[in-house]
Amino acid sequence: MIIEVDKSASGQDLHAIRQTIEGAGYTSHLDRGDEVTLVGVHGRAIPESLEDAIRKLPGVMKILRITDSYKEVSRKFHPSNTVITLENGAKIGAGELTLMVGPCGVENYSLVLETAYWAKEAGAQVLRGGAFKPRTGPYSTQGMGEAGLEILARVKQETGLPIITEILIPQDENVSVGQVIAMFERYGMDIYQVGARSAQVGGLLHALSKRNHPVLYKNGLGMTAEEFLNGAEYLLSGAWGDDGSDGGGNPNVMLCVRGTAGETTVSRFPLDLNWIPYLRKKAHLPIIADPSHSSGKWWMVVDSSLAAIAAGAGGLEIEVHPDPKIAKSDDKQAIGLEQLMEIATVGREIFNARKALKPDYRMTNHYVDRPA
Structure with missing residues (x-):
């Protein structure tokens, strides 16, 4: 109400x-x-x-x-945009384009460090890198695990860049979700990414709802936009059960659109750009787009990135590698420094141009279908 x-x-x-x-x-x-x-x-x-x-x-x-099933996520309930402040003072959702860039998977220290300096040159606020990698097939590389977290922590200390990395339900039945979160905390990971394959894993969402730590929540492979918003409600509400009262949730959540499973001749996970204005209208959370997974092809990533910004995305998460041809995971969608700089430069111009648009019918006047 x-x-x-x-x-x-x-x-x-x-x-x-x-x-x-x-x-x-x-x-x-x-x-x-x-x-x-x-x-x-x-x-x-x-x-x-x-x-x-x-x-x-x-x-x-x-x-x-409120008739929406997602009340904490709803912009009706919280008209002001949520702004998330990271440990180093960087703000997400505060009116500047957010860039989260880095390799799909952590491979070694020197590679991650080189990419981090690229990220800083492009003005990126966050370094991405996967230590734990949920893959489509069991024979693909699954990531370095805790050793990858250690590398990310070292690079963070060297460069000052905050880190985003994916968090998973533990594969070892003797390890709890709480122990996994504690390990990520120990290495100082700044943003926990809930990937597409974990988007409806209730135990993980509930555990993350009990902490105020920033979370990037990606849509699942077959999710509708409404299911995505309800998934985010788990994180923000902390609710688990019929009465919806479980002591509050995590307010520091970002939504990340990365496309859904569908026709794949053209792209890997087709992204309907209409999701972006729809989510901005429905939710008060920062909206990040993932053009790497949605396109699946490196030569599409620049155009997909700029299109997402034009549609209203507040930031991008992009896979970047010093030598994409030899990347151990997702080599076909990783871009290099030249493409990253193009996205950073042109993307900010598009983002700033959008600020001139009147936002009233997009994000305010929530109680009517059209402005008067």
Whole structure:
């Protein structure tokens, strides 16, 4: 439920509204937007008696019940864009193009370090690299494991770049998800990536919901956009069960569109660019695009990247390798330095040009189909 509050309401009025909500056993969320002040109500089904009591309080203008199954993710509930701040102060979703670049898989220290310096030259904010690699077939390289995390940690210390790397459910039945997360924490990984094959693994999503650590959440291979948003709700709500009350979730979540399984003659995982404006309208989370996996071909990555930015993506996650021809994984979709610099330069021009567009019918005026 969302409560629209008069912009002139006093702090005492807001306190009374939130006290009424929390006194009934619910939690509340305050969002002071440019256009309106909202108080969101979290928890199980809200009785009409509580709604009536809230409606009578000073400052309450309107009460709206959210019909979307994803309430924490919904922009209706949280009109302001979420901004995620990393350990080094870098911000994602703050109005600048975010670039996360690096090799598909960690191969050795010198390769990752060289790529990191490329990333810095291009102005990228985050270095990507896979230490644990879930692959389509069992005979493909599965990554270096903990040794790969150690290399990423060393490169982070050398260059100062934050690290994004994929986190998986442990393959060893004697190792818990909590122990895997603790290992990633020990090596100082800055963003945990939930990949397409883990997008609906409830145990992993629930474990990550209990930490405020940044998470990049990718859509699953066969997910619809609505299923994707509901998957993100696991992370943001921390809920597990019918009543939806499990003590809060993780607010530091990014959505990453990487295409879905489909016709593959042209591209590897076709990406419908309409997902990007749709997700921006529906959710308040940063939207990142993955042109490497969606295209599957290195020579498509530049154009796919620029198209995603034009569609409204706030950032890109791209596979970059010093010598793509010899990359141990995903060599056909890895790009080199020249292509990276082109994306960084032209991509920022497109991103900045988009700022001139009026955003009102894209991300505000949520309660009507069209602007007046």
